Amino acid sequence: MLAAGAALVLLLAGCASGPRGGRSGSDGPGANPPSDLGQVPDAEPRVEAIRGSGGTSKPYGVGGRSYVPITDDRPWRETGLASWYGRKFHAQSTASGESYDMYAMTAAHKTLPLPSYVRVRNPANGREVIVRVNDRGPFHDDRIIDLSYAAAYRLDLLRGVAPVEIERITNADIRAGTWRRGDTALAQAVPAESPVALAAAAVASSTAADSVAVPAALTSPVVAMPRAEVRALDALPPLQMLSPEAAPAPAGAESPQAAPASGFWVQLGAFSQSEGVQRFRQQVARGMPGLAGALNVFVERGTYRLQAGPYASREQARDMAEQVRNGLQLAPMVVERR
Structure with missing residues (x-):
């Protein structure tokens, strides 16, 4: 058991999303970034198997904190801070085993399944992108997602850490095609009288045109969320x-x-x-x-x-x-x- 735990720590420390906090003084864009970064298309969601145990689904710990990855197709919404990572981690192995490409539409998350897809919105300018989560991180309590350089560029977040709203695109959404409308359905069941149900009803009753973004975590995070920043x-x-x-x-x-x-x-x-x-x-x-x-x-x-x-x-x-x-x-x- 100890050997397995040590191996997992070594894996996370060696991958692109090891104990880092997004951009630092030694990180940044490549020497010759593509001229058409603004035209890089969103990740195209497709149904990918969710591993129920083992591998990237195992609970793990970093920096004294424990994390339990999600192993089902539940909806997920979060609001918090986003950072990004660039050339310092370019071409390194991610937690999923894939190579990190700073010019692809990818991201790192602490607990979402690897791989999975999320819609990320910058509330300051209304820009949205869809990224494929294939890495773990960022390992800072006040940050919820680490974006690739390309994703941060499209959201206009390259200046540093900034608030974002994220929503998971589930396999059920992909099969139904609802993700293409920009209003991923809320599929979780909640008691009709609970405050959670009231908040969910407010979102679900809105049309595709008026439910662009609600910073609501309508699915309880596996790891306790930090205090509001x-x-x-x-x-x-x-x-x-x-x-x-x-x-x-x-x-x-x-x-x-x-x-x-x-x-x-x-x-x-x-x-x-x-x-x-x-x-x-x-x-x-x-x-x-x-x-x-x-x-x-x-x-x-x-x-x-x-x-x-x-x-x-x-x-x-x-x-x-x-x-x-x-x-x-x-x-x-x-x-x-x-």
């Missing part, structure tokens, strides 16, 4: 008011503010259509009545964001984010605005 978004333009003409607020709902006040905000979801965010707002208010008065909808470059706040301190915002995480099984994002 505070991100300063000073570089973003001021959020605009959601006008009543564009989307009448539901009865009893608070009017959206013209711009977020300074302080700390907890973001619960982001939609491309106002109808979707208003439905989601109602579901959240029903699931957590005490939060209803703090909910606000802001518009940023065509994206409707549901945020709660503002909170006077980082600790207060984190406490609320934890309550939302535990009460609604969402993965909220805490942001600071000055």
Whole structure:
């Protein structure tokens, strides 16, 4: 058993996704990157067998943390930070045994099956890509995915670590063809009365046009998620008011503010259509009545964001984010605005 564990640690340490944290001072693009990186196509999802035991499905440990890979076809959504890796790991062996190609649409994840496919969205600009997960990492508590150089380029994430939203494309989605519509179905069963069901209903009831991205972890992660990480978004333009003409607020709902006040905000979801965010707002208010008065909808470059706040301190915002995480099984994002 000890020998097997040591072998697995050596495998992870020698592969492209060994104990690393994405781009570092010695990493970066190749000397002569392709001129058409912006045209590199998404990974094409295809049904691939999920290994139930052994190999890349074995539980493993890195840096004192234990990880249990997923061995079924469950849906999976996550919101968190993404990093990327480049020439330092180019052509090295990945955890799946394949060679890492920094110019292919691939990624590393701590627990998703190898291989599997995920849709990755940059909420700051709305860009999306589909990548094939064939590696393990990144082994930092505050990061959920490590992207190839090409994937990070297409998402405009080469400047460093940034928030993303990811959604697994399951084998069931691939067989049904639903992944091509950009609204991968939520197939998990949840009790009808639970807060999780309320959040799931808000997403599932939206059409393909208005359910672009909701930062919700509607499937519980195998490894406990870290506390919400505070991100300063000073570089973003001021959020605009959601006008009543564009989307009448539901009865009893608070009017959206013209711009977020300074302080700390907890973001619960982001939609491309106002109808979707208003439905989601109602579901959240029903699931957590005490939060209803703090909910606000802001518009940023065509994206409707549901945020709660503002909170006077980082600790207060984190406490609320934890309550939302535990009460609604969402993965909220805490942001600071000055």
